[in-house]
Amino acid sequence: MENVLPPSSTAERVQLRSALRVLPAYKPGRFPAVSDVVQYKLSSNENPYPPLPSVRETVEKSAAGINVYPDMACAAITEAVAKRWDVPAGSVSFGAGSVEVASQIIRAVAGEGDEVIFAWRSFEAYPMLTALAGATAVHVPLTTDERHDLPAMSAAVTHRTRLIFVCTPNNPTGTSVTAGELHTFMESIPQDVLVVIDEAYVHFNVDPSAAHGIDFFRTYPNVVVLHTFSKAYGLAGLRIGYAIAPDYISAALRAVAIPFGVSALAQTAALASLNAEDEIKARITTLVAEREKLHSGLVRIGWDVVASDGNFLWLRTGEATHELEEIFTNAGVIVRAYPGDGIRISIGTVEANAKALEAAKNAFSRFTATTQRTGER
Missing domain, CATH: 3.90.1150.10 (Aspartate Aminotransferase, domain 1)
Known part of the structure; x- marks a missing residue:
């Protein structure tokens, strides 16, 4: 500290x-x-490769317009992401990287006297963002094989719990949660507790048994999925990430987001990256x-x-x-x-x-x- x-x-x-x-x-x-x-x-954990030529060319053209504010609604990239995952556009919201979207979620859901649960060690920003919101961080130790201890995380839920982060693959250990494990976990969690499946590294996960956040978003009413363009897409320097959430949660995230927080260059690069998958x-x-x-x-x-x-x-x-x-x-x-x-x-x-x-x-x-x-x- x-x-x-x-x-x-x-x-x-x-x-x-x-x-x-x-x-x-x-x-x-x-x-x-x-x-x-x-x-x-x-x-x-950066992508070591430079931007794809098609992405770089699009960003260079877009740079001519940096004298004006970006589209605060992120309309074009919102539509593209919604189509990519076959979800309503109202379920998609953006921020300056998934860490900023995580901050939006905590600020929208938790405050003084509330608790936020996550595995530890996991993403280092979780306790910082929780403290900034005035909430209490509940660290649940990893298992001896460096994995989320989902039964222990479930047991840690109290009447003060508002939010649980499940980082899969987990940063920094790299371990992931299986679909079966996560279904068992979700069935034990009250529906008024929000579960955030943080998938910053999901593109590198080739384990067929691994949980996929989008499946859980479609199955449970209290799930939010976090994705970023920083890692696999190689846009860490432009800062753009998004959440897929129930529409009323997405509306709340947009309400607490920093105005014009996602640059036009980031939106343009993300859209070009989706077109170059x-x-x-x-x-x-x-x-x-x-x-x-x-x-x-x-x-x-x-x-x-x-x-x-x-x-x-x-x-x-x-x-x-x-x-x-x-x-x-x-x-x-x-x-x-x-x-x-x-x-x-x-x-x-x-x-x-x-x-x-x-x-x-x-x-x-x-x-x-x-x-x-x-x-x-």
């Missing part, structure tokens, strides 16, 4: 919200430092193959790493995390470290992944020596 409020003093100050005293700080993926060594940024799928296939290759390499080294359904892999490194992060950094591989928990390695280019595997071999030797010395294993 990071205290963002200044220390008290006798001088009069504008009073800030007390929630800021315990506001969790969001830590973005680290950028490479200036160095003579070639560095690979594998810390932010065959090319996008080819890139996804390549990234999934690279993920499997890196996973196999890590296992051969000796790492106990769970299979991932996202575009990243998770190393449970515990108290050795900081020390091992330095090994990756010194090798020119920038990873995402979660102090005391583990290291997430995003899937990059073939060259980047090979470099990450080389660094992981050195890190494993240090990890083994450290854990044997401390008795952690």
Whole structure:
């Protein structure tokens, strides 16, 4: 936790919200430092490929109109997404990335005295967004195999629960929830509790048993599905994501959204990306193959790493995390470290992944020596 409020003093100050005293700080993926060594940024789950030529061309043409406000209703991309998923346009709402849409959901549903449940460790923004809304975050530990403990999450529901996030595939562990597990879970949840199925990484999930949020949206009245154009579509820098929700929920999200929050460039790029899905799928296939290759390499080294359904892999490194992060950094591989928990390695280019595997071999030797010395294993 990071205290963002200044220390008290006798001088009069504008009073800030007390929630800021315990506001969790969001830590973005680290950028490479200036160095003579070639560095690979594998810390932010970004798509390593540049925009498709057709998408880039469309955005460049659209740039001539950035002197005017974007369409606040996001009409064209709303229609396209509604058609893509065969849902009413009134069930689709947008924000500056799915994290901003998640913020809209929390602000629309939860406030002081309410509770928001999510697995932990999961997406780092959940507790931050919950605290900003004045609600209470309820962290439910993952299982020993890094998966959502859905029975424990169901048991955590109280009369104060307003919202539950299910991140599948889960960031940062990469594990996903099966359709059967999620149906059992949904049947145990009161219908006045909203369940958000966060599918930021769903495009990389090729597990046939995995839950698909859209099926649950069609089946249960209290489900919202979150998608983003940041990951598979490679538009992280433009910030656009959306929710598929019951129409009255979507109306509430639009009511709390920042006016003109989704730029015209983002809307144009998203629409062009939907029109180029065959090319996008080819890139996804390549990234999934690279993920499997890196996973196999890590296992051969000796790492106990769970299979991932996202575009990243998770190393449970515990108290050795900081020390091992330095090994990756010194090798020119920038990873995402979660102090005391583990290291997430995003899937990059073939060259980047090979470099990450080389660094992981050195890190494993240090990890083994450290854990044997401390008795952690």
